[in-house]
Amino acid sequence: MARSKKRKAEEGDVIRIGDKVISLEGYLTKKPKTQSTIGSPTANSAKGDLRKPHQSSTSQHLSPERVLTTFKPCLPPSGDPQYFAVRQALPLWTRQDDIRRILRRKDVLILVGETGSGKSTQVPQFLYQEQWCRKKKVKVELDGTTQEVSVGGVIAVTQPRRVAATTLAHRVSREVGTPLSSHSFNGLVGYSVRFDHRVPRGTKIKYLTEGMLLQEMLRDPHLRQYSAIIVDEIHERSVDVDLLAGFLKQIICGDKAGRGGVPLKVVIMSATANVESIKRFFSPEDGATEGNGSVEYLRIEGRQFPVEIIHTPKPVPDIEEALLETIIKIHTEEALSDKYGRKDILAFLPGQEQIESAKDRIEEWASGLDPNLPKIKVFPLFGQLPIEAQHQAFQPLPSGFTRKIVLATNIAETSVTVPGVRYVIDCGKAKIKEYRPRLGMESLLPKGISKSSAIQRAGRAGREGPGKCFRLYTKETYESLPESDLPExxxxDILNAVLTMLARGVNDILAFPLMDPPEAESVEKALLHLNVLGAIDDNGIITQMGRKMVMFPVTPPYARVLLAAAEPEYDCLLEVIDIIACVTAGEDIYLQLRSEDEESEAMQLRKELYRREGDLITYLTTMQRYTSENADRTKWCKDRKINVRNMKQALNIRKQLRGLCVKEGMMEDPPKDPQPFTPVSPEQAEKILKAFLKGFALKTAILAPDYSYVTSHGKHVVAIHPSSVLHGQKKEAIMYLDYVYTQKNYAKKVSVVQSSWIAEALGA
DNA sequence: GAGCACTGC
Incomplete structure (x- = not known):
């Protein structure tokens, strides 16, 4: 009886791929369901707590070890007076004592602050002079011996985007009145994002991207340099912020021995009020209201102008038609400006295709416009647009008698702010990328947005004055929308997330605290994939190779390719770095050719970059030509319709990967640019593609007798995407880096391979 | 014959 039970359990704890059996013991132990029912504070109790006299110091949470405090003179509340008046006018200003008081007693503060509340700039300034924020010398157990280390002193503020981290740091450094410069100078404020670090000596407030803090955790799992972590914009729910929240919860709720008993304060900041699940996540299981992990909640009103919301009375059959009608209505009935300034229009559409089509329709209508009415100028705004074209959408128009209409994707919802907008038109849809673990495939399809996204979009009309938001859907449709977007x-694909956890010492992936744990099946698929890549062994333990793979700022399959390329058998590391730099630099370094003229001119020049081996060797040739270019590289890109920004990014990644590979002893110092261009030989190209197969053997397809490509993993029919140089061609077998369902199953970034190579890569 | 948006010592 007991025996058969045991066998059954064992069977459930292994997975098989081919003839390999992987034990999942330790991974798949289900998380005990001990959801706490108490301890999630309400707004009322929060108020009640605030009236209590605050209790002194945090020493009660400290471990018995002696805490040596290094007393530094408290920095005077200096700062630039010209900013002081502005800071005082922020809604947050009057609540600073509340915030300080809360964090003296509690470890976690969840702060909802609407747009314009000033939370991202002010909260760290309110806190950095607090007693608990001083650097302390403490004793910790390290490798069996007691050592003295310093803990705390710095507040980290995480941001989902690089631009936000750097611009906030600039702003706050001006407000506190210290320079934002490199390591060698003194200053209170710094930032750290990929390719750009400015952390002055004595930095107390450090803005960084979520990914950067995760990266720091590889070296410093207890976040010893920090007294507090402020997680900003958590409502965006990136994978990185979800992982970060999990690690923070572990630190808050676990024992603080690794920090010498010094607590870590955490401030979670969200722009949307929908934080119930976040509150529940951070609330201690024992319901404690003080000390270890206790949570407080505070809400700060924003400083927005009112926005009138107008829904359509009936569902609209044709979005584009409704959009045009709404624009006509606004343009003919509403003033061009008022005492607050310009009154331009921002419309949210799902994608480039809808934007371009709508632009044509609007311009056609505007060409027959009554000459007494203001003119119209339409600006498209989406990520793949060259940076100069994007900037045009932000510039004020030279003529005062023209209304600006910006047609944008979701880029205008979070990443950029278009000035002058007082009317928002929301079509209610956005393209969403989703991963199907069972098919190993992504989809990119237009879907209904969430309520919080709709609110966010409407808010864009009220930044500079009272505004209006026209929703091209009914009130009932709005009510039926989900509260918030599905977290990323x-x-x-959680492949990278799982390896990230393993490398940071998480052994039981399914027991790791996550606000929204993925399906066990997704985790299993990721573990299987990591095993195929050699990052974990058959017992699910991270391997030497897995540990090396996390060192690289690329996803595990790319990291595997880098490691393969360094082996003598392949010996093509420099080439592989060039290719990976190109494919991870952005959506695509090649801009799509539009007009006939562009086609012929750029096409002619691109021809010399194109290679019949496929897209990867074409990317390599592009990078080699680009770096051999001595003259104007920007012009070189423009002539070939190559995205200058992405190409520069690719060059940065190339430099970073080269540096890492040298540091890891995978290669000697590479020759300096520019090197004369020599085309890669067919033999070398074969080695490169074989190295890529070590990471992408499962992303291959074989030509079937009916001339369709059938994937070797899953047996789906897949077509070569039109952006590929191999589009329309029939080869024995192909390897691709991306597999996305849009109009149909598409393989992107495609190369020609041989079926024997695939078998070889899978077998070895 | 087609392309939501981010990120990574």
Missing amino acids: ILRT
């Missing part, structure tokens, strides 16, 4: 971790 539930709609993406």
Whole structure:
């Protein structure tokens, strides 16, 4: 009886791929369901707590070890007076004592602050002079011996985007009145993002991207240099912020021995009020209201102008038609400006195709416009647009008698702010990327947005004055929308997330605290894939190779390719770095050719970059030509319709990967640019593609007798995407880096391979 | 014959 039970359990704890059996013991132990029912504070109790006299110091949470405090003179509340008046006018200003008081007693503060509340700039300034924020010398157990280390002193503020981290740091450094410069100078404020670090000596407030803090955790799992972590914009729910929240919860709720008993304060900041699940996540299981992990909640009103919301009375059959009608209505009935300034229009559409089509329709209508009415100028705004074209959408128009209409994707919802907008038109849809673990495939399809996204979009009309938001859907449709978007971790391949956890010492992936844990099946698929890549062994333990793979700022398959390329058998590391730099630099370094003229001119020049081996060797040739270019590289890109920004990014990545590979002893110092261009030989190209197969053997397809490509993993029919140089061609077998369902199953970034190579890569 | 948006010592 007991025996058969045991066998059954064992069977459930292994997975098989081919003839390999992987034990999942330790991974798949289900998380005990001990959801706490108490301890999630309400707004009322929060108020009640605030009236209590605050209790002194945090020493009660400290471990018995002696805490040596290094007393530094408290920095005077200096700062630039010209900013002081502005800071005082922020809604947050009057609540600073509340915030300080809360964090003296509690470890976690969840702060909801609407747009314009000033939370991202002010909260760290309110806190950095607090007693608990001083650097302390403490004793910790390290490798069996007691050592003295310093803990705390710095507040980290995480941001989902690089631009936000750097611009906030600039702003706050001006407000406190210290320079934002490199390591060698003194200053209170710094930032750290990929390719750009400015952390002055004595930095107390450090803005960084979420990914950067995760990266720091590889070296410093207890976040010893920090007294507090402020997680900003958590409502965006990137994979990185979800992982970060998990690690923070572990630190808060676990024992603080690794920090010498010094607590870590955490401030979670969200722009949307929908934080119930976040509150529940951070609330201690024992319901404690003080000390270890206790949570407080505070809400700060924003400083927005009112926005009138107008829904359509009936569902609209044709979005584009409704959009045009709404624009006509606004343009003919509403003033061009008022005492607050310009009154321009921002419309949210799902994608480039709808934007371009709508632009044509609007311009056609505007050409027959009554000459007494203001003119119209339409600006498209989406990520793949060259940077100069994007900037045009932000510039004020030279003529005062023209209304600006910006047609944008979701880029205008979070990443950029278009000035002058007082009317928002929301079509209610956005393209969403989703991952199907069972098919190993992504989809990119237009879907209904969430309520919080709709609110966010409407808010864009009230930044500079009272505004209006026209929703091209009914009130009932709005009411039926989900409260918030599905977090990224539930709609993406968690391969990298799982390896990230393993490398940071998480052995039981399913027991790791996550606000929204992915399906066990997704985790299993990721573990299987990591095993195929050699990052974990058959017992699910991270391997030497897995540890090396996390060192690289690329996804595990790319990291595997880098490691393969360094082996003598392949010996093509420099080439592989060039290719990976190109494919991870952005959506695509090649801009799509539009008009006939562009086609012929750029096409002619691109021809010399194109290679019949496929897209990867074409990318390599592009990078080699680009770096051999001595003259004007920007012009070189423009002539070939190559995205200058992405190409520069690719060059940065190339430099970073080269540096890492040298540091890891995988290669000697590479020759300096520019090197004369020599085309890669067919033999070398073969080695490169074979190295790529070590990471992408499962992303291959074989030509079937009916001339369709059938994937070797899953047996789906897949077509070569039109952006590929191999589009329309029939080869024995192909390897691709991306597999996305849009109009149909598409393989992107495609290369010609031989079926024997695939077998070889899978077998070895 | 087609392309939501981010990120990574």
